[in-house]
Amino acid sequence: MFPDADTARGYMEKRRWPDGPVCPACGEKERIYDKGKGFYRCNADLLVFTVRTGTIFERSKIGLHKWLYAMYLFVTARKGISSVQLAKQIGVTQKSAWFMLQRIREACGDDPTQLAGIIEMDEVYIGGKEDAKHENKKTKRGRGAVGKTPVIAARERGGRVKAEVVRSATGRKAVGFSYRHVQAGSTIHTDESTIYNRLNGLIFNHERINHSAGEYVRGSVTTNGIESVFAVMKRGLHGVYHHASPKHLSRYINEFTFRLNDANVKFHTLDRLNSLLDAAVGKRLTYERLTA
Known part of the structure; x- marks a missing residue:
């Protein structure tokens, strides 16, 4: 053409x-x-x-x-x-x-649109594993999320995705993200992480799924949808780009959310x-x- x-x-x-x-x-x-x-x-x-x-x-x-x-x-x-x-x-x-x-x-x-209805929300940590780093690049501050960049994301059930890179995954950040990207009156599904405690009693309905107890689906309550989004992000970041520095990570996250929203394969x-x-x-x- x-x-x-x-x-x-x-x-x-x-x-x-x-x-x-x-x-x-x-x-x-x-x-x-x-x-x-x-x-x-x-x-x-x-x-x-x-x-x-x-x-x-x-x-x-x-x-x-x-x-x-x-x-x-x-x-x-x-x-x-x-x-x-x-x-x-x-x-x-x-x-x-x-x-x-x-x-x-x-x-x-x-993207100015807000999510509505049933919203699945979760956080993920992007970055290399401590035991895979060179000795001079190890932070030596423990395991898990240490040295990684947190990303909070939400997915409308059957709809769009929103994600943000944050300095730290805290209750304040989770509340701010919800107010920016989720319409009032929507129902938010999360896991048992304490950063979502502040969502209780706000302008949203809040349901939890307890992963630590082996619970992944309870009726319609689940976070499997947003976790599938994280799976695609990680496959791209690790398999295609190999590394995205914290400085540029937000643009890569915008890329994946755009591809899932406006560049969805159904279009x-x-x-x-x-x-x-x-x-x-x-x-x-x-x-x-x-x-x-």
């Missing part, structure tokens, strides 16, 4: 501006002059812009057809695609492919690609900010 940069640009323009070019700075639609080759000038504020302006593609020298193919691979790979593999697929350097993937992940964040491939294109507008990630 997109054999060259011009066909890709035409597709992106039609998707972003179905009624014709719009100035990304002032929103002007009428006083737009076509300069040719994808460049437009707004005669209201004299801004010269392209379909890349104000998106994750801005100031990228990589052709838009390669961007579209990268996004296609991104939304169709269930566990993700590494920068090494992407570089080979589209013919760029590994460094450029890594920057492209981080820009695409930047577009996956800031047509072009619908998934269009969802990512829509999310790319209004986002910008410079290399300087990424590596700061």
